[in-house]
Amino acid sequence: MxxxxxxxxxxxxxxxxxxEPVETLFSTTASKLVGKPINRVDGSLKVSGQAKYSAEIHLDNQAYGVLVGATIAKGQVESIDSDSLKGIPNIIKVVTDPEHFLRNSQQGTKTKAPKQGVSEIFYHGQPIAVVVAETFEAAREGAKALKVTYKDETDQAALNFTQELSNAHAVDEKKGSDKNNVQGDPDQGLTDAAVTVDRFYHTPSQSNSPMEPHATLAHWEGDKLVLYTSNQMLASCKQQVMDALDLNEDQVQLIAHYVGGGFGSKLGIAPESIAAAIAAKDLGRPVLITMTRSQVMEATVRRSNTRQRIAIGANNDGVIDTLIHDTISSNLPGEAFFEPTALSTHHLYRGKNRRVNYEMVDMNQVLSGSMRAPGEAVGMIALECAMDELATQLEIDPVELRRRNEPEQDPSKDIPFSTRQLIACMEQGAEHFGWSERNAKPASQLEGDWWIGTGMAAAARGNQLQxxxxxxxxxxxxxxxxxxxxxxxxxxxxxxxxxxxxxxxxxxxxxxxxxxxxxxxxxxxxxxxxxxxxxxxxxxxxxxxxxxxxxxxxxxxxxxxxxxxxxxxxxxxxxxxxxxxxxxxxxxxxxxxxxxxxxxxxxxxxxxxxxxxxxxxxxxxxxxxxxxxxxxxxxxxxxxxxxxxxxxxKPGKNGKSHRQASFGANFAEVAVHKVTGEIRVRRMTGAFAAGRILNHKTATSQCYGGMVFGIGSALMEQVIHDKRDGRLCNHDLAEYHVPVNADVPQLDVILVEEDDPYTNPMHIKGIGETAISGAAAAIANAIYNAVGVRVYDFPITLDKLLYEMPE
Missing domain, CATH: 3.30.365.10 (Aldehyde oxidase/xanthine dehydrogenase, molybdopterin binding domain)
Incomplete structure (x- = not known):
């Protein structure tokens, strides 16, 4: 202190x-509300419509703006013809600012503006102008009708990730959230290992797709800019706005009383915020810009697609000696963010020979950035599927294999864990799920027309304090x-x-x-x-x-x-x-x-x-x-x-002296139709340890959401860019498939008791993203157990099973 x-x-x-570790007052307070599953205090406001989101705020004399996105993947804007909107009622103005408009969104916690300047086009859908009108409908019509002339260089764009892999380059570790690391001699260790798994895994781009689209209502009070905006991190977003418009601290205020989800896409400011501010200044009246669903998917942020190599070397008892995790991800040219897939690989299992290596390729596609559980959500698909394959080779139960590779301390940094309850999570989850009754042999359980299989995967997510x-x-x-x-x-x-x-x-x-x-x-x-x-x-x-x-x-x-x-x-x-x-x-x-x-x-x-x-x-x-x-x-x-x-x-020495993480285990049962290859998740159990729980109802709800994310990642979610022109083919929720009620079975969540005095004075850790990590792998492993087919290219759709199904 x-x-x-x-x-x-x-x-x-x-x-x-x-x-240093600290005690918590929660142990001595008279009331014990912390931990109780009380209902949300804002719940009645939300269900009655009294909780106003950014797009629902209305100011006097308010105008409406709609962004205009580029229709090429690479090139230059040569002209924007405002006269093309003559005759459309209620149009006020086409606002452009090639210098200050945002090329793309910003990453979380950054204090500088994202890339500015939109004369040069880097991806299809890049916002280049905003049409402002008296009504949203008029602005939308105007945005659709606006004529833009380009110097089209799409034929020079990088649009095919597979073809660009040969152009992969080193990442900027100083600006990333993970670092390359080599210990021992991984290549020799793999060569010398009695048993090995060495596979490439491919995961696609995914869309954050929060329910509330990005929206900003901007108005000026003299020289002061007030933004009602949908952002997750207001303090750093305020600094980004200040930097983008050259304003000082007293001149900017951001308000976001309620935010309808973000999943990482709203960590930094998005293009609509600065466009609204510039338009409001230009017109001298408030301007609201609400992105359409297509624009949210085309012009905010995506989870990067990845190619990951997982190589594991172990002895005949399954004890790991060598662990390699090499990743190539993608982003816009000039961007430093890379998908930190190996965040948990560093410390999840033992092994004296280790390598984590990151590379990235430059692509003319929408910005890659943080999506819920960045790193682990897709990194643990690869790692945990590889662990399941190793267990199969050795004929060792997957839970037992992980138990045998439980490290005494962080093997990458040689520091102790603040707490580590992975084994407890696996044991409690396995008991509740009925893991001991599973059929270990693949393709051995047929119920009517459905092959039944079970799978599991560990979960881990690093814990931080800001x-x-x-x-x-x-x-x-x-x-x-x-x-x-x-x-x-x-x-x-x-x-x-x-x-x-x-x-x-x-x-x-x-x-x-x-x-x-x-x-x-x-x-x-x-x-x-x-x-x-x-x-x-x-x-x-x-x-x-x-x-x-x-x-x-x-x-x-x-x-x-x-x-x-x-x-x-x-x-x-x-x-x-x-x-x-x-x-x-x-x-x-x-x-x-x-x-x-x-x-x-x-x-x-x-x-x-x-x-x-x-x-x-x-x-x-x-x-x-x-x-x-x-x-x-x-x-x-x-x-x-x-x-x-x-x-x-503020964080201190504890963050470096002890490895802090939340841990868990996901168990899944799936059914695969023997004729069509259709996949259904029948049930899931997740057991998670995340320090002291503040509210068992909201924490459980977070875990439900994470497990549902895992279903989407395993079976359906993928952003598809046209490799010819960079156009996003599935830019709405009709074609970008996310799990709906019919896809989600009964989810059982176990909150494993834990107390961690190294984390903060409340002894709590993050939990929602932990539940995602490993969830998709558990489903993939269950599919293998059901039909004996391993898929290395996600999501696992029926066409990837159909021709390899058992007779």
Whole structure:
């Protein structure tokens, strides 16, 4: 705890750098709301239509814009003919800005604008102009009718990934989220191994396809730009807008109270945001640009297609000695992002000879970027299918094979795991699923016209912490039953994951209030900056800011009533004393008369409002004679009848000293029709360990979503670009297939109990993306078990099985 850092804060602030394991107050709070499966606090607003999304905000004199996308894959814009729209009613203007319009979206956490300048075309669908009209319908008609003349260089475009593999080049490791790594002698180790698996796996591009399309309503208040926009990470997106338009911090505000999903596509700003801002400035009135579904798929972001080589060398007992994971992915020319497929390969299994190597090819296709569980979602398809193939060769149960390769510590960095519950997840998942009753021999179970098979795969997803900040205020409120409420403020977003709910639970527990006495304010850059939603770090990072702000309030209240942070209890609107205070080292020094302690303590007391050397006796609050005092009455004694504090979290040494990850195991049963090759997932079980669970209902829901993502990845999802002209062939949800109700069977989720003091003061980890990792591989392995056919080119569609089916 860096106490001295709080001296410069304008508000009392609790700061924490995760340099060592910490205890959590959740173990000692009177209420135990954290963990309970309570309903979403914003649920009634959403089902009644009162939760407004960006495109639903309406301002006076608002105009509507529709982006115009390029119809070539490579070349130059020579002219844009605005006169071609004459005669279309309600058209206001064709707005162009070849210098400042965005070529493509930005990646998450970046503080600079993405590539700007749209005169040169890099992919089919690249936004080059916006038609603004009095109605959306008119703007859409105008965008379709606008005539654009090009210098077409599509014949020079890179449109075929397979053909471009020979042009693969090194990645920029400094700008990526994983690094190349070599240990021992992998090639020789593979040669010397008693048993080997050496395969290439191909995964296609995928579309994030959030339910809410990208949308921005821009308006200017003098020189200040306000954007109602659909973004996952507001603090960094604000910096991207500032950089794109050369504005300072006070001139930009982003608001996203509700976001209808993102799955990574909204981590950074997208082309519609800057186009809306420029159009609004040009017209002097608010402009709303909502992307069509086709534009979302053509001009925001995609998961990169990959070619992955997995090579495993093991002895006859299945103990791995060598593990190789080589990947080639794709992106636009000049972009640094590459799909980090081997993030979990580094630490999931043992092996002294190891290699992870990344390359990429430049393609004239929409930007590659983060899609839910970037890296592991497709990387673990390859790794876990290869592990299943190794188990088959050795005639070892797949669970047992993984057990034999459980590392004592991270084999790539030689550091311990903070916690690792992979074996527990496999054991609990296997028992619930009935794994011991499976038919290990492929193509051995036929029920009517359907071959039945089962498969499993491990799951892993790295855990991270990002700097985050929050403000907490306790204020008298006579409209509440207890006469008081807590107001929590942070620019963290809720993208459907339950941020409003879980942060309310955190605040309610720490401040001893019912859930309906907590008001959560999120999604506005006027509030303290947080990590944003993404990377499975949102709840842990932004939630820790909330936690620390509430902890600071507890300490301030303790000072007020003559108690200490370790013996104050807040319970249902009452302040109570619990137990006896144990002297800290600083207090012991003060008591022993050490002058340096006096000076330090006095300075801290003056700047933070806390008496760290010991609480002075209070005449008003006497806990020897009174059991408790009303929290509302205590807060009423403060100026303006409220008390405010902030909390700040940042990563520290723990992130380097210990490997932090969530782990799990997916089990699947499939049926494959013996005549048509149709594949149906019949049931799935997932067991996941992700530290302390904030809300069992929302966490389970996240796991459901991850497992459904796995079904899509295994069986149907693929972005198809025309290799002749770069056109996206399936740019809507009619042709880009995602799992629907008929595709999703009963999903069973087990949340394996875990507590990880190295992660953050709440001891939590990300969970939603963990559930994706390995889910598709479990289905693929089940298909092999059903019909004896291994498919290395995903998704697994019936045509890839049909001609190899058993008789």
């Amino acid at each position: 860096a106490l001295l850092e709080s001296i410069t804060q304008s508000e009392p602030t609790k700061k924490l750098t995760m340099d 700097p985050s900040e929050a403000r907490a205020t306790l204020q008298v409120d006579e409209s509440k039953a207890l006469g008081i409420k807590a107001v929590i403020e942070t620019d963290m977003t809720d993208i459907g994951t339950g941020s409003y709910t879980v942060f309310s639970q955190v605040a309610a527990d720490l401040l001893g209030l019912p859930i309906d006495h907590v008001e959560m304010k999120l999604g506005d850059t006027a509030l303290p900056p947080a990590s944003g939603s993404g990377g499975s770090w949102g709840a842990a990072s932004a939630g820790s800011g909330v936690y620390l702000a509430c902890e600071q309030l507890r300490e301030m209240l303790a000072e007020k009533v003559g108690l200490y942070p370790d013996n104050i209890q807040l319970d249902n609107g009452q302040i109570k004393k619990t137990g006896e205070h144990a002297l800290t080292a600083m207090e012991a020094a003060k008591k022993s008369g050490q002058s340096f302690a006096d000076s330090t303590i006095d300075k801290l007391s003056q700047t933070t409002g806390l008496s760290l050397s010991g609480q002075s006796a209070s005449q008003k609050y006497d806990f020897d004679n009174t059991e408790s005092y009303t929290l509302a009455d205590v807060v009423a004694d403060y100026d303006e009848q409220k008390i405010t504090a902030k909390g700040q979290i």
